[in-house]
Amino acid sequence: MSTVRALVGTRKGAFLLTADGARRQWRVDGPHFAGWQVFHVKGSPADPDRLYAAQHGDWFGQVVQRSDDGGRTWNAVGNEFKYEGEAGTHQWYDGTPHPWEFARVWHLEPDPTDPDTVYAGVEDAALFRSTDGGRSWQELSALRRHPTGPSWQPGAGGLCLHTVLLDPRGSGRIYTAISAAGVFRSDDGGGTWRPVNRGLQSSGIPDADAAVGHCVHRLAMHPARPDVLFMQKHWDVMRSDDAGESWREISGNLPSDFGFPIEVHPAEPETIYVVPIKSDAEHYPPDGRLRVYRSRTGGGEWEALTNGLPQEHCYVNVLRDAMAVDTLDACGIYFGTTGGQVYVSPDAGDTWACIVRDLPPVLSIEVQTLS
Amino acid sequence: MIRVMLPAPLCTLARAGREVRLEIAGRATQRAVLDALEAGYPMLRGTIRDHATRRRRPFLRFFACGQDLSHDPPDAPLPAAVATGVEPFLIVGALAGG
Numbered sequence: 001m002s003t004v005r006a007l008v009g010t011r012k013g014a015f016l017l018t019a020d021g022a023r024r025q026w027r028v029d030g031p032h033f034a035g036w037q038v039f040h041v042k043g044s045p046a047d048p049d050r051l052y053a054a055q056h057g058d059w060f061g062q063v064v065q066r067s068d069d070g071g072r073t074w075n076a077v078g079n080e081f082k083y084e085g086e087a088g089t090h091q092w093y094d095g096t097p098h099p100w101e102f103a104r105v106w107h108l109e110p111d112p113t114d115p116d117t118v119y120a121g122v123e124d125a126a127l128f129r130s131t132d133g134g135r136s137w138q139e140l141s142a143l144r145r146h147p148t149g150p151s152w153q154p155g156a157g158g159l160c161l162h163t164v165l166l167d168p169r170g171s172g173r174i175y176t177a178i179s180a181a182g183v184f185r186s187d188d189g190g191g192t193w194r195p196v197n198r199g200l201q202s203s204g205i206p207d208a209d210a211a212v213g214h215c216v217h218r219l220a221m222h223p224a225r226p227d228v229l230f231m232q233k234h235w236d237v238m239r240s241d242d243a244g245e246s247w248r249e250i251s252g253n254l255p256s257d258f259g260f261p262i263e264v265h266p267a268e269p270e271t272i273y274v275v276p277i278k279s280d281a282e283h284y285p286p287d288g289r290l291r292v293y294r295s296r297t298g299g300g301e302w303e304a305l306t307n308g309l310p311q312e313h314c315y316v317n318v319l320r321d322a323m324a325v326d327t328l329d330a331c332g333i334y335f336g337t338t339g340g341q342v343y344v345s346p347d348a349g350d351t352w353a354c355i356v357r358d359l360p361p362v363l364s365i366e367v368q369t370l371s
Numbered sequence: 372m373i374r375v376m377l378p379a380p381l382c383t384l385a386r387a388g389r390e391v392r393l394e395i396a397g398r399a400t401q402r403a404v405l406d407a408l409e410a411g412y413p414m415l416r417g418t419i420r421d422h423a424t425r426r427r428r429p430f431l432r433f434f435a436c437g438q439d440l441s442h443d444p445p446d447a448p449l450p451a452a453v454a455t456g457v458e459p460f461l462i463v464g465a466l467a468g469g
Contacts, residue, residue, distance in 0.1 A: 035380055059430040059464045060380060060418040076384060076414035080422045 003370040004326045005070070006334055007051065008342060009038035012360035014053055016071045019355075023332055023346040026355045032074065033065065040321055040364045042108050047115040048368050052134060054105035054120070062104055064120075066134050077134035081105070081122055084141035090124065091153035100124045100144065107321060107364075109164035121161035125152060125178040127190065140190035143176065148195060148212045155179030155215050155234070162320055163216070168223040175229070175244065180204075180215035183231070185244050196244030200233065218320040220262045222269035230272050230299070232262040232320070237274055239299050250299025255286045261323035265331055265348060270298040273333060273349065275318040283338075284315035292333070294349045308352030309343065316341070321364035328369055336362025373404055373449075374459040378431075381419070381462070385412040390459060399454035401433060402445040419462060434461040 002021040008014060013031025032038075033055045044050040053065040053074070062081065065074040081102045092098035103123040111117035116133040126144045128137040143161075152159060160179055167173035172189035175196075182197040195212050205213040215234035222228060231238040231247065235258050238247045251257035256276040265271035272295050278286045285291060290309040293302040316339035326332040333345045340359040345352045375391045382389055393407040402425075409416045420427055425445070427433065432441045436450045436458050452458040 034383075057380065059378070059428065060384075061421075061428060062417065063384065063414070079417045082423060 002328055004328070004332060005043075005048075005368045005370060006324070006342065006344075006355070007041035007043065007053075007071070007364075007366045007368070008336055008359065008362060009041050009053070009321075009364035010336075010340070010360040010362050011037050014038040014041050014055075015356070015359060017342065017355055021328055023326075023328075023344055024353075028356055029071070031360075032071070033063075036060075036063070037104075038363065039105060040107050040366070042110055042366045043368045044110040044115040044118075045112045046110075048370055050110070050115040050133075052108045052110060052118050054108050056104040062102075064105065064108075064134050078130065078136045081120070081126075081128055081137050082139070083126060083144065084139045085145075088144075089150055090159055091151055093154060095153075097150065100126075102126075103158060106160045106162045107164055109166060112166060112168055113170070119164045119166070119174075121164050121176060123158040123160040124154075125159045125161040125181065127161055127164065127174075127176055129190065140186075142191060143184055143186070143193045146184070146193055146195070148181070151212060152178065152181040153213065163219045165219055165221050165229075167226045169226060173226075173243070175219060175221075177216040177219050177231075179217065180213060180234070182212045182214040182216055183219065183229075183244055196240075197247070198245065199240075199247030200238065201236070202234065204234070217260045218262050220264045220272065222264045222266075225269045228269065228298075230262050230264060232259050232274055234258065234280060237262065237299060250295070252295070252300040252302055254293055254302050255291075255304075259318075260320040261318055261335065263323050263325050263333065266325050266327045267329075267331060268296070271296050271348070272299060273323065274302075275323065275335065277317060283317040288312055288314050290314040290316065290337075292335070292345075292349055292352075305345070305349040305352070307350060308345075308354075319363055322362050324365045324367040326367045326369045332367065334365050334367055336365050338362065372456040373399055373407075373453060374456050375404060375408055376459045376461045378462060378464045380464070381415060384414055384418065387412065392456075399449045400446050401440065401443065401449065404449070404460055405445075430465040432463045432465065434463055435459065 006017040013034040015030030039054045041053040049070040051067040055063040087100035089097035107121040109119040120128040163177035165175040174186045200214045220230045227243040229240040292305040316337035323335040336342045338361040342355045
């Protein structure tokens with residue numbers, strides 16, 4: 001019988017949640033790296049026992065951990081993220097130049113075919129790659145050196161590169177998303193980059209449809225249709241059908257189009273999920289009701305999914321990396337909250353149950369479907 | 372022999388006890404102690420000093436013999452009691468919650 005393993009990063013450690021395919025009874029293992037912020041944990045698609053974890057603390061900085069046995073044991077690997085050449089400056093919140101400084105790893109994206117190759121999206125925004133299992137990291141510096149780089153500015157969470165999507169066709173195409181710069185695409189494995197933000201509108205910048213400066217919160221892609229992208233932006237839920245060349249809004253009837261995560265159903269490329277949040281100033285669900293919204297039409301028309309979720313007095317947030325799907329026939333949807341709850345729906349969103357209720361604030365979730 | 376007291380999170384990371392004992396050839400300085408510590412426990416590289424600048428991370432302090440040595444030059448000699456192992460060299464996290 002299949003097993004699922006959820007890899008949960010929290011503000012005070014990592015937790016591994018495992019269950020059989022029914023996803024009713026869960027084993028909770030952790031905290032790993034207790035007391036540290038774990039921004040992200042992700043497994044290699046090529047070797048599910050190979051896990052990478054981004055561990056950070058304000059006192060001791062960045063640590064990257066690697067497990068080769070599915071999370072039973074861990075070893076610290078390389079933690080030197082050195083910008084290539086002169087780091088230069090980006091815009092600070094007040095518009096003045098600010099030196100590029102490494103702060104932390106937000107997201108780790110293992111290569112689909114090589115367990116030793118893994119990408120790291122970091123703050124201040126840059127993309128690094130390791131080809132030796134995390135022992136050493138090299139910057140793909142053309143992204144940071146893009147001519148628009150000096151104009152990039154941080155979002156509230158920092159100038160973070162938080163999303164890395166690798167084209168599953170092995171074409172060398174990579175998408176990254178940076179708050180608050182926007183989406184950048186490489187078609188040559190990271191050698192060159194260009195912004196792909198046409199169609200985005202952001203009211204918080206001088207030129208609402210500028211080439212860069214958009215606070216993209218998250219991107220999602222279905223592996224069977226890698227040219228179709230979905231985006232949760234600071235405000236607006238967006239869609240591209242041409243690999244990011246153009247975007248159109250699909251917010252439709254959502255109660256709020258502000259939010260952080262967005263996910264795609266693994267078997268239905270036109271079924272997508274978001275968690276609306278009231279506003280950029282009020283990071284909690286509208287009306288105190290925690291609702292996942294599902295669109296079966298690729299956006300535009302949305303239905304609220306509430307069965308099993310708190311429908312009163314709920315004021316948690318769901319962060320950008322804190323939603324995931326499994327690939328079982330009856331698709332599982334997962335998300336974690338800043339209140340420490342991890343919810344699962346074993347039926348594609350129709351019903352929900354709480355796996356754990358009292359973890360530290362959840363920063364990220366990834367789910368592995370194991371045979 | 373020099374005794375170094377680590378903060379608890381670094382003990383866990385290094386899989387070491389609270390006190391680590393190091394042998395140092397030559398003069399005992401902050402730089403020599405930290406170089407020896409990182410050589411013996413490579414997973415601590417970057418967690419006490421910045422990789423590039425080698426400067427102390429801002430939320431850490433260095434104490435010994437009832438003194439704050441955090442702002443001493445890295446090549447200044449440590450107190451004789453530290454150099455001879457009578458007193459430990461303390462690496463301390465700032466008293467900030469979280």
